[in-house]
Amino acid sequence: MIVVLAKLVQRWYYPAMSDIGPHLKQLRTGKRLTLREAAEVAHLSNAYLSQIETGKRGAPSAKHLRRLAVVYGVPVRELFEMAGYLDEPELHESEEDQVNRAFEFVMADTRFAAGTRVKQGLSLEAKRYVVETYEKVTGARLLGLK
Numbered sequence: 454m455i456v457v458l459a460k461l462v463q464r465w466y467y468p469a470m471s472d473i474g475p476h477l478k479q480l481r482t483g484k485r486l487t488l489r490e491a492a493e494v495a496h497l498s499n500a501y502l503s504q505i506e507t508g509k510r511g512a513p514s515a516k517h518l519r520r521l522a523v524v525y526g527v528p529v530r531e532l533f534e535m536a537g538y539l540d541e542p543e544l545h546e547s548e549e550d551q552v553n554r555a556f557e558f559v560m561a562d563t564r565f566a567a568g569t570r571v572k573q574g575l576s577l578e579a580k581r582y583v584v585e586t587y588e589k590v591t592g593a594r595l596l597g598l599k
Contacts, residue, residue, distance in 0.1 A: 473513075473535045478506040480525040495520040512536035519554070523561040528595060529554070549577055555595035556580040559587040 481491045488506075492499040497517060504510035513521070518532040533539050556575075559565060565587065575583075584595055 473532070474506045474508045474510075476535050477502075477521060477525075477532075480521075480527060481506075484525055486524070491521075491524055494524045497521075512538070523558055526562065528593060529558075551596060552577055552581050552584060555584040558595060559584055562587070 481488070484491075486494075488503055489499045492502045495502070495517070497513075497520070501510070505513055512518075513536070515533070515538055518536060518538070519529050522529040522532050530539075581596070587593065588595055
């Protein structure tokens with residue numbers, strides 16, 4: 454019990470010690486992306502991503518994790534959990550922010566891009582409907598993660 458608690462405390466205070474790097478590498482290779490390809494799509498340098506994957510650098514910021522989640526097609530929450538960031542105040546999103554973030558995730562999914570050529574002007578309710586439809590089709594859970 455003490456060891457488990459110590460590991461949780463270590464992840465909370467020292468997110469660099471988490472196992473996010475190997476997990477990110479596994480996600481990238483599972484998508485058959487090279488380091489350069491993933492870094493380019495996520496708007497990160499390939500050196501930076503390499504350092505994270507090899508454990509030479511700590512967990513990336515929440516902003517970078519959001520970008521990587523889209524590239525790798527995983528829920529942002531999964532990466533936040535791996536990085537040990539879930540309880541940070543900056544991650545508590547308003548309902549509108551959560552819907553907008555989830556909508557951006559759906560729009561970035563290349564499997565659904567052909568049928569979703571929306572540029573601007575959707576209401577929050579319409580975005581929520583698109584996200585909920587995506588959740589039903591894929592089984593992903595993007596909303597209600599608070």
